Amino acid sequence: MSILVIAEHDNAEIKGATLNTVAAAKAIGGDIHILVAGAECGAAAEAAARIDGVAKVLVADNAGYEHQLAENVAKLVADLGGDYSHILAPATTTGKNMLPRVAALLDVQPISDILAVESADTFKRPIYAGNVIATVQSSDTTKVITVRTTAFDAAVAEGGSAAVETVDIAEDAGVSSFVGEELAVSDRPELTSAKVVISGGRGMQNGDNFEMLYKLADKLGAAVGASRAAVDAGFVPNDMQVGQTGKIVAPDLYIAVGISGAIQHLAGMKDSKVIVAINKDEEAPIFSVADYGLVADLFDAVPELETKL
Amino acid sequence: MKVLVAVKRVVDFNVKVRPKADGSDVDTANVKMSINPFCEIAVEEAVRLKEKGVVSEIVAVSMGPKQCQEQIRTALALGADRGILVETDAELQPLAVAKCLKAIADKEEPQLVILGKQSIDGDNNQTGQMLGALTGMGQGTFASEVVVEDGSVKVTREVDGGLQTVSLKLPAIVTTDLRLNEPRYASLPNIMKAKKKPLDTTSPEELGVDVTPRTTTLKVEPPAERQAGVKVASVDELLEKLKNEAKVIQ
Ligand SMILES: Cc1cc2nc3c(=O)[nH]c(=O)nc-3n(C[C@H](O)[C@H](O)[C@H](O)COP(=O)(O)OP(=O)(O)OC[C@H]3O[C@@H](n4cnc5c(N)ncnc54)[C@H](O)[C@@H]3O)c2cc1C
Ligand SMILES: Cc1cc2nc3c(=O)[nH]c(=O)nc-3n(C[C@H](O)[C@H](O)[C@H](O)COP(=O)(O)OP(=O)(O)OC[C@H]3O[C@@H](n4cnc5c(N)ncnc54)[C@H](O)[C@@H]3O)c2cc1C
Numbered sequence: 001m002s003i004l005v006i007a008e009h010d011n012a013e014i015k016g017a018t019l020n021t022v023a024a025a026k027a028i029g030g031d032i033h034i035l036v037a038g039a040e041c042g043a044a045a046e047a048a049a050r051i052d053g054v055a056k057v058l059v060a061d062n063a064g065y066e067h068q069l070a071e072n073v074a075k076l077v078a079d080l081g082g083d084y085s086h087i088l089a090p091a092t093t094t095g096k097n098m099l100p101r102v103a104a105l106l107d108v109q110p111i112s113d114i115l116a117v118e119s120a121d122t123f124k125r126p127i128y129a130g131n132v133i134a135t136v137q138s139s140d141t142t143k144v145i146t147v148r149t150t151a152f153d154a155a156v157a158e159g160g161s162a163a164v165e166t167v168d169i170a171e172d173a174g175v176s177s178f179v180g181e182e183l184a185v186s187d188r189p190e191l192t193s194a195k196v197v198i199s200g201g202r203g204m205q206n207g208d209n210f211e212m213l214y215k216l217a218d219k220l221g222a223a224v225g226a227s228r229a230a231v232d233a234g235f236v237p238n239d240m241q242v243g244q245t246g247k248i249v250a251p252d253l254y255i256a257v258g259i260s261g262a263i264q265h266l267a268g269m270k271d272s273k274v275i276v277a278i279n280k281d282e283e284a285p286i287f288s289v290a291d292y293g294l295v296a297d298l299f300d301a302v303p304e305l306e307t308k309l
Numbered sequence: 310m311k312v313l314v315a316v317k318r319v320v321d322f323n324v325k326v327r328p329k330a331d332g333s334d335v336d337t338a339n340v341k342m343s344i345n346p347f348c349e350i351a352v353e354e355a356v357r358l359k360e361k362g363v364v365s366e367i368v369a370v371s372m373g374p375k376q377c378q379e380q381i382r383t384a385l386a387l388g389a390d391r392g393i394l395v396e397t398d399a400e401l402q403p404l405a406v407a408k409c410l411k412a413i414a415d416k417e418e419p420q421l422v423i424l425g426k427q428s429i430d431g432d433n434n435q436t437g438q439m440l441g442a443l444t445g446m447g448q449g450t451f452a453s454e455v456v457v458e459d460g461s462v463k464v465t466r467e468v469d470g471g472l473q474t475v476s477l478k479l480p481a482i483v484t485t486d487l488r489l490n491e492p493r494y495a496s497l498p499n500i501m502k503a504k505k506k507p508l509d510t511t512s513p514e515e516l517g518v519d520v521t522p523r524t525t526t527l528k529v530e531p532p533a534e535r536q537a538g539v540k541v542a543s544v545d546e547l548l549e550k551l552k553n554e555a556k557v558i559q
Contacts, residue, residue, distance in 0.1 A: 092469050104407060109404040122527065127431055132327070175478045176478070244429070247469065253558070293538065
């Protein structure tokens, strides 16, 4: 068996999600190859070659792959992928955008967001906002899979010395182009890999009040997230949404502030090791998953917590 | 121009589903069914484009059992012009759904196909992207803004790092994210009018699509339940527990 892992990277560096995906590939077992498709992505390819357990790195360096446009990259992956037993990508927005397109090109029914590998063709994945875990078996020759990164401990980033091979395929579907992007800049850790996450909900009342959470986050080295209600209300940008239809997080410590605990929110954080909830309503459903619940007005509790840390 | 909108019948988002006792399937007997929330956003977007004069006709398509007519009627009440039901009692996986939609797109020749980014039952987040591959159309997934221009569509996408904007040649595919719009409620007169709008029925066989499942669900089970913990009385007690019991802060 040989497994093709699609690297998540920004042309210069390999993103952490790639390491979790390599870990899932190891759990399946077989020769692991990594594809780095990008533009001027040599540095990312070298980094990929150092990941422990990787046998080969394929680099497709072409302007058409710079922004990971699914139309172009999916064609490339389908060109390369047919002979592999498995094609894996992280279940990030990039992976979720591209991999189903690869699968349909190969006439394969993909398996999204796996939590565990049972065998080479059988996997566990969450459905219904994580209220149900399904064990699914694939009968396709090539398995096309996205991996829930929080469910697999990262592979070691250093120590490997895989061969790097250039792939000379320039796919341009000619139907899409990149216009621009607005990326959030933050000195805080990334939400999906942070050890501590503090999230605010509708109870925060406005965007300015999130300042309290940022201050607390800086003391704890934490990332800051939010509920859908807080994003919809415009308190904070969409990339902060945690939940069924936002980001999945599983930090050592998750602090939910002014969040009621709807199932769609729980779906994104209930695998956290320790959950703290601060809510003034003692009946709030968030308390049913919280290890430590504090019934209090957040406008008193959060500043007090911050000063006492 | 014509828009095709996919609407899926799903268990209502307020229902907490559970596996059946024998673990063979999810227990969906007698639960409330609704239009998938992301599909509702898709219908709303199409209707807004029609109100702006960009779109002339909206066709709502659903695949599944006869009861999917209810969700098509909902779409018609929200402003779609006609419906197509691809009726089948077979289990439909996203690849099969995408193949049915491709067959319909070949006939209807829409300039835009709008789908939800994900359905809240299967949580697959696949169908729109797969339709893209099968039709060769560009895809603007997880859309928070859609602007139709001359011969192309500009789609702003919610991505992990923030927002990304792409331009796609028409015809193109859009899948909706939560911030694209806030769907309206159907008014009673519109619900009445929707009953008279045309709704055609076809089948995967008629469309020439083989829907044989590629994956088998071996079992379903509840996730590991979290035990509710304790309530702490003060910030001091919380800090004490986090330091000494949970040992997650110093
Ligand atoms: C298709 C779909 C997808 C969804 N996806 C997601 C998702 O990915 N993520 C997500 O989070 N949600 C999602 N939702 C929304 C979800 O159902 C809830 O509506 C949302 O999570 C509620 O956010 P909230 O807890 O911040 O707000 P609310 O439910 O309004 O709760 C606010 C809480 O703050 C408390 N509070 C208020 N003031 C104070 C105060 N001064 N001090 C302390 N506590 C206070 C209140 O007691 C209350 O419990 C989705 C919904 C649908 C239909
Ligand atoms: C244990 C189990 C058993 C199941 N058994 C059955 C069964 O017997 N019969 C059955 O029909 N399903 C069954 N399903 C559900 C089915 O497998 C999934 O819902 C299906 O794979 C579609 O995936 P999705 O909706 O998550 O796709 P996604 O890719 O998440 O859907 C995205 C979008 O595609 C469009 N779309 C998807 N499906 C349709 C559709 N049917 N009609 C119109 N638009 C659509 C919608 O716009 C939707 O928002 C079962 C699921 C499980 C977990």
